[in-house]
Amino acid sequence: MLILTCPVCGVTAEETEFHGGGEAHLTRHGPGSSDDEFQSYLFMRENPRGVHFERWRHVYGCGKWFHAARCTTTLEVFGTYPAQTTEPPKDLRKTISQKRPGWTWRDLT
Amino acid sequence: MSEPVTALGGVSSDARIAAIAEAPLQGMITLRADLSDSAVKKAAKAAAGADVPGPGTVHLGDESGLCWMSPDELLLLCPYAEVTETLERLQKALVKTHALAVNVSDARASFTVTGPRAREVMGKLCPVDFAPDRFAPGMFRRTRMAQVPAAIWMSADETFRIVCFRSQAQYVFDLLTVAAQPGSEVFSDGKTPALA
Incomplete structure (x- = not known):
């Protein structure tokens, strides 16, 4: 079970108080984009063993969206950060590097 | 002129490990x-x-x-x-x-859970640490109560106030009465310890 801390209201709770929102930091390709871009936006997702970035919503609490970085094999949560960003914050990536040296996710390391 | 009534007509249940009652309007x-x-x-x-x-x-x-x-x-x-x-x-x-x-x-229904074992009753229903040093009067928490959302605070040392949606009032009352059935005490000394 994941123990997540909502960065909006500061509450730490287990995952049943939240709702997963799928992969984080997707670029939405809509009208005017190429077929390839649209196809990959719709269907192509990461399926990592290890470090993963996801969107979560504090559905039974403050109702706000946020991001979480976690490990898919151990369910360790490296950290959570606000939804209003397009990439994970530097200090969080540093923390992950200390715990999982050599991790990669898309083009992030 | 219509007469406002609470969702469950002010039901209560006392012969339990904590007293459950629907709060007035x-x-x-x-x-x-x-x-x-x-x-x-x-x-x-x-x-x-x-x-x-x-x-x-x-x-x-x-x-x-x-x-x-x-x-x-x-x-x-x-x-x-x-x-x-x-x-x-x-x-x-x-x-x-x-x-x-x-x-x-x-649009809401509210309940009170009162008694020295009120923390145990609430702890059975919510993924929240209800130890006295983790949740005290003055704090407010929106969370999940079994399958429905609820907002919880303490109006006194041994009294919880719960607010839920009115359509879920019966469900919440049933949850509370089952969680407070006689003989379902969790801690023999009646003191809820912190989770971690």
């Missing part, structure tokens, strides 16, 4: 606005007689109070008979501000 106003705006703070304080609370807390006066629901939402508590008047005052004060205030008194 409670005036509730949802206020959605930028809570850092001084005009909003002033209007909320004037309407509720309490300062705007910080995250996860509640400020209670004698009969009214303010609960922190989310970064842009407050729940204003007031006597049921004064809701219309309070709402009017609030809306007048916020006429120039981007804000929304709505009377939700009849």
Whole structure:
């Protein structure tokens, strides 16, 4: 079970108080984009063993969206950060590097 | 003229490890606005007689109070008979501000759980640490109660107040009465320890 801390209201709770929102930091390709871009936006997702970035919503609490970085094999949560960003914050990536040296996710390391 | 009634007609159940009762009618106003705006703070304080609370807390006066629901939402508590008047005052004060205030008194049901083992009863239903040093009067928590959302605070040392949706009132009352059945005590000394 994941123990997540909502960065909006500061509450730490287990995952049943939240709702997963799928992969984080997707670029939405809509009208005017190429077929390839649209196809990959719709269907192509990461399926990592290890470090993963996801969107979560504090559905039974403050109702706000946020991001979480976690490990898919151990369910360790490296950290959570606000939804209003397009990439994970530097200090969080540093923390992950200390715990999982050599991790990669898309083009992030 | 219609007569306002609570969702379950004020049911209660005493012969349990904690006393469960439906609370009488409670005036509730949802206020959605930028809570850092001084005009909003002033209007909320004037309407509720309490300062705007910080995250996860509640400020209670004698009969009214303010609960922190989310970064842009407050729940204003007031006597049921004064809701219309309070709402009017609030809306007048916020006429120039981007804000929304709505009377939700009849959309909700509220309950009290009272007794030395109230913490155990609540702990069975919510994924929340209810040890005395983790959850105390003055704190406010929105969470999941079995399968439905609920908002919880403590009005006294051994008294929980629960607010849920009115349509789920019977479900919540049943949950509480089952969680408080005689013989279902969790801790032999009656003291809820912290989880970690």
